Amino acid sequence: MISFDPTEEQQMMRESVAGFARDELRPVARAVDEGGTIPASVAEKVAQLGLLRTWLPEQYGGDGADRSAVTGAMIVEELAWGDLALAAHLLSPRLFAFPILELGTASQRDRFLGHFAGSGFIAASAALTEPRFDFDLASLSTRAVAKHGEWLLDGVKCFVPLAREAEFILVYAGAGSEVAAFIVPRETPGLEISEREKNMGLKGLATHEITLTACRLPAEARLGSDAASGVVRLTSEMRVATAAIAAGVARAAFEYARDYAKERKAFGAPIATKQAIAFMLAEMAIEVDAMRLLAWEAGWHLDRGEDAAIESYLAKQYAAAAALKVTDNAVQVLGGHGYIREHPVELWLRNARGLAALDAIAIV
Amino acid sequence: MIDFEFEPQVVERLQIYRNVAEQMMRPISREYDEREHEKPWQFLETMWAASNLSGEGQPGSRKQSGGGNEARNLYTIATTEELTWGDAGLFLALPNAGLGGAAVAAAGTPEQKQRFLAPFREGKPKWGAMAITEPGCGSDSAAIATTAARDGDQWVINGTKIFCTSGAMAADHPGGFIVVWATVDKSAGRAGIKSFVVPHGTSGMTVARVENKLGIRASDTAMIVFDNCRVPLDHILGKPEVNRERGFKDVMATFDATRPIVAAMAIGVGRAALDFVRDFLRDHKVSVRYGLSPHRLTAVERDFIEMEMNLKVARLLTWRAAWMLDAGRHNSLEASMAKAKAGLAVTQITQKAVEMLGPLGYSRQFLVEKWMRDAKINDIFEGTQQINLLIIARRILGYSSRELN
Known part of the structure; x- marks a missing residue:
């Protein structure tokens, strides 16, 4: 039966990741972009989210939660909303661990998964x-x-x-x-x-x-014993992640441009009261939702055990292009100010451009 | 829980609609595009009999407490997509309460629903219609000049309405009705706008002309003149009092239900075009290689993939809008998002389909050129692209219609 409601559990996870993104990622995002380094404190604090441990089987010290691509899409969207570079850094170990969790032989799982159960950040x-x-x-x-x-x-x-x-x-x-x-x-x-x-x-x-x-x-x-079909699924899981990440970056840009347009006055009124600006914002809002729904739908196919090759490909292609469009529009709404590094929209435009070029930035 | 699948019994029923589209609509699709203003009576009567047998209700009705069919709006948009895949003009010509029924269902009392909609489950084919647009106003429905004045136990309606879908069928056939938007108090602006049910045979209601159109030619689009047209007091939908606070929210609520339906209509036409192009390419040994880097794709493959992505996005947004309505949630924003995306996407998809077929796309030997013409209306009626963007913008910015217009 068709439904667009996350489960209570998904909603709770979404909110805790969103809070982390707001409190821990946003405040340092600009400095991270300018300085090129991730503060150690962020990697320490991220442990509380259990971005990896949550899904590790109990025998490897994890919580043994069932992996869901839809849940994964929700989580990476929120992290990417905070900051894409930080999100990609924090999610990087999953690019190694999740394929082993999913396709690895018993000895591969035994050998590698335990590394990721601790509270520290383990790079992979x-x-x-x-x-x-x-x-x-x-x-x-x-x-x-x-x-x-x-x-x-x-x-x-x-x-x-x-x-x-x-x-x-x-x-x-x-x-x-x-x-x-x-x-x-x-x-x-x-x-x-x-x-x-x-x-x-x-x-x-x-x-x-x-x-x-x-x-x-x-x-x-070699990952798995007969990994041929499994790798297709991994590809899909990475594409769903990219689509959801695109939604997160685009949503950040949309929200910022929306709020700016209500504050910034020109010709005696907020620029958001002009159709030229208002219509851009309306289209941006549609695209953000479109990206998220495509990611969820492709993820839903994965969760049913399908390889979702076409669905995830379409989701990724669409979302990568739409994220570029939305972030570009955000810069445009801010005009000259959008081009200045005091505002984050130029950063989001640069980050969003990466999504079309890169295939393995995260995995759900 | 997030889910993108209909229940098995719905899937089964959709197959019936698919068969109707394929076996009954497609074979006469071209004929009733060419023979504008003629009606495919045999088809219409068969469909009328079938829908009465099935006992399926009218689109646009809100969730009733304890009422069995809780996913009614979702079901409606799913069947709409199937039927408009067959033919959008024939779909619009089908005997049912149509947009008028949606208005009654959205704003009418239980007694009014029973009185006006029950006849649609029996007897001869009937049509319902909705009359909003006037020669002097379209999107700006607050500027409606048609008046409804109270005279004793009657409303007296005066004015001219245009672009009324199935207006001629509703006015000409017993049991039919037209829901007319009129002002009861011009000085109250939009708060004065109310809607009234004017049944077939009401004296003073005349079909003045039927339009010639770009597409959806199997469906009539009528000009209706109301000249001292009298209806009983209880033919008003919603409250007769003018509430300046509430404005015309009652009448606007109709759009929350009808916009997802129009979006679904667009999607049906878009899917028809996409299916045709897919088969056409396959017949000409052109395959679409999903999964490849865009650098490796041909222009045709990229175009096709883009069409497919946009159609899918439109469908997901439309499902969401209808699902919200079924769940009893306020969906004006999402309904406009679905309508805006679907209307434009399918306009572009069908134009691209014509382009992809080269000179053959332009030929009337295929239906692709017809679909391009049919698709365009979905970006216009029930709120143009621009009106829907305006509504979305107001919602996301928290602006009133006075602040953003």
């Missing part, structure tokens, strides 16, 4: 994007070849969050005609982590290019 990451203008999940340049009972990985990945700090990185590579994921320890010979990347936005998030040159990995480094 995934490497998916490649530095090519026509980068495509379906045809990765990074290749994995099975040889003498081992895997040999070669390729270049970019925009790998927290690659320097992460003990392990989940590297996606083409294996034959399939896409597979591999658990790559940072100390693996042949793995080179380059200097921190300089990006247009998400400047608080440390990302790196990594190069794999004949990296030898044991057979059991």
Whole structure:
């Protein structure tokens, strides 16, 4: 039966994450963007949210909650509303842990999941994007070849969050005609982590290019036992996350522009009383809701056990474009002031642009 | 709990509507587009008989306490999408209480609902209609010049209404009625606007002309003249007193129910176009490769994906607006969001469908050009794109119509 009501549990989780985003992320967002570093206090405080631990099975020290992509979409939207760079940083360990939770073999789960049960922030990451203008999940340049009972990985990945700090990185590579994921320890010979990347936005998030040159990995480094179909689901989960994140960034920009337009006067009246501005805001409001509903719907398909490949693709494509449009409009509503770094809208425009370019920024 | 699926029994019923659309509407779709002002009587009578057998109610009614069908508005928009996939003009021509019924259901007393709507479950085909627009005012419905003056135990209505969907059918056939918006006190502005049920056969009500249109040609759009047209006092919907505080919220409440329906109409037409293009591309060995980076997609694939995304967004927004109404929640904002998004999206989707078929899209041998013409009305009636943006803007900004106009 069709319903748009979150459960009570979802609502509570949403509110606590929203409170965290408002109290802990917003106040430091500008400084994080300018300085490029995440205050340690944020990573400490985030433990209370249990962004990862909540879903870890009890045997690994977690709360054993059922994972839901819809719930995940709600959470990442709220975090992204606070600040996208901070959100991506805090969510990065999930890019490594959730695939293992979902697809990992018993020994992979035993070996890795326990790390994330503690109260401290444990950096981990995934490497998916490649530095090519026509980068495509379906045809990765990074290749994995099975040889003498081992895997040999070669390729270049970019925009790998927290690659320097992460003990392990989940590297996606083409294996034959399939896409597979591999658990790559940072100390693996042949793995080179380059200097921190300089990006247009998400400047608080440390990302790196990594190069794999004949990296030898044991057979059991491959995620799961038969991961072919599972990786499609992971892709969908990342796309749903991106769509929901887009809704969060866009909502932040919409709300700021709305409030500004009611304050700012021109020709003797608030600019929000002019249709040219009011209509822009109305369209922005529609797009924010549209992005969220697409993310929820694709997430709902995932929660039913489907791979949601088309739904999540459509949600991500739509949301990435709409987030750019909404944040751009927010800058436009503020006019010259929108261009000045005193207001956050230019930051949100730069951050939103990243969503179309990046495929592995978070996972639900 | 968030859910995007209808119950199995609804899904089953929707299949019946899908069959009607495919087997009864599509075969006569072109014919009644070309033969404007003629009615497909056989189809209309079959549908009338079928809807009476099924006992399904009128669109727009609010949740009744203890009443069985709690997802009525959702059900209505789902069936609307199926039928307008078949043909939007034929859908609008169907015998039912239509927008007039929605107005009675939204603002009428239980007794009025019984009196005016019960006849729609029996006898010969009947039509209901709603008359708001006038030659001198459309979107600005507060400027309505038609008057209703109390004279003893009657209201006397004078004025001219245009663009009244199914107006001629409602006025010409026994059991039908037209809900007319008129002012009882011009000095009270919008608070003076009330709606009145004028039944078929009321003397002083005349169909002055039927319009020739761009699309939805199977449906009549009438000019109705009211010349000292008298109806009993209890034909007013809502309270007769002028409440300057409340304005014309009673009559406007109708739109909360009808805008999601119009959005669903748009979506049905849009889906028809999308389905046609998908089949057409497949027949011509063009496949849409979902999942690829946009860099690798052809222009046609990108266009198709964009059409599909926009249609989906429109549907989700529309479901939400109808779901809220079913849940008894205030949905003016969400209804306007759905209408604004769906109206524009489907206008663009159908225009793109014509473009994607090249010269064949322009030809009347396919229905795509018709869908482009049919789609456009959804961005106009029950509030234009711009009026809906205005309503959304007022809601999100917390402005009154005086502060933002």
